[in-house]
Amino acid sequence: MENPNADTEWNDILRSKGILPPKEKGITEDAVVQIVDDVINQRVVSEGEGVSSKPIEDMTLDELEELEDDADERILLEYRQKRLAEMTAVQRRAVFGSVIEISGVDYVDQVNKAGDGVWVVLHLYKPGIPLCTLVNQHMVNLAARFPATKFLKSVSTTCIPNYPDKNLPTIFVYFEDDLKGQMIGPFEFGGMKISLEELEWKLSEIGAVKTDIEENPWKKREIADVMKMTVRGNYKDPDDSDEDDD
Numbered sequence: 001m002e003n004p005n006a007d008t009e010w011n012d013i014l015r016s017k018g019i020l021p022p023k024e025k026g027i028t029e030d031a032v033v034q035i036v037d038d039v040i041n042q043r044v045v046s047e048g049e050g051v052s053s054k055p056i057e058d059m060t061l062d063e064l065e066e067l068e069d070d071a072d073e074r075i076l077l078e079y080r081q082k083r084l085a086e087m088t089a090v091q092r093r094a095v096f097g098s099v100i101e102i103s104g105v106d107y108v109d110q111v112n113k114a115g116d117g118v119w120v121v122l123h124l125y126k127p128g129i130p131l132c133t134l135v136n137q138h139m140v141n142l143a144a145r146f147p148a149t150k151f152l153k154s155v156s157t158t159c160i161p162n163y164p165d166k167n168l169p170t171i172f173v174y175f176e177d178d179l180k181g182q183m184i185g186p187f188e189f190g191g192m193k194i195s196l197e198e199l200e201w202k203l204s205e206i207g208a209v210k211t212d213i214e215e216n217p218w219k220k221r222e223i224a225d226v227m228k229m230t231v232r233g234n235y236k237d238p239d240d241s242d243e244d245d246d
Helices: 009-016 029-050 061-093 104-112 130-145 196-206 217-232
Strands: 099-101 119-125 150-155 170-175 178-184
Touching: 099 130, 104 119, 104 150, 119 130, 130 150, 130 196, 178 196, 196 217
Parallel strands: 099 150, 119 150
Antiparallel strands: 119 170, 170 178
16 A cells, blocks of 8 residues: 555545654554554455455545544554553652662662662762762752662661771662762762762763753863962963973
8 A cells, every 4th residue: 555654635634633643642654554554454354345455545435434433543542552651661660769778788679689770879978977968968859850760878887887988978870780880089079069960960971860961060160160270370271381481
């Protein structure tokens, strides 16, 4: 049969009935072709000799209208089923949404056995350390924004005995029991200047979240720092050498 996406009278009828929806609604061109073919085949099988398998262009208006109704019902049904599957998949992934406090005894179940396809972000912290407090605040916001990612926090020495305070804050990122990335110590976080966007970007680079931030916020910070140093007269181009001074 002819391509239903070509400019024909039959396609005009299909479009007027909404049988050829936009691609973003999930109905592809190939799907429409297959559905119309299936409808014709089903009618031929179910009605026997009463219906001819003649080409669409040779059908009467009554036959076309009947075919439209059958095809329309099939398309709507397939679309509903596809949307239901998509919504179910999203709901299954969005099972977290908050930061969970764990201890060392919870580590295996919460991290190593987190499940297939689950990203885990674990923050080791200690109360009373301002940068740890700031990172925990960012974690709360990120957990709510990315509910498919599992965000955990644990007092460092409770999770890992004798873990040094100089390494705090620490973030470990796991995927299916595999360590994919880490941030250890104040320098990795950029100190108390670290913003929510900067932490989100770092985690997105590792793969734990899918950010919609288009420009690296860390570069913005570097540019701002250089400008401040330039204004203060403390900035020196790294390309300059002592020979230039001579």
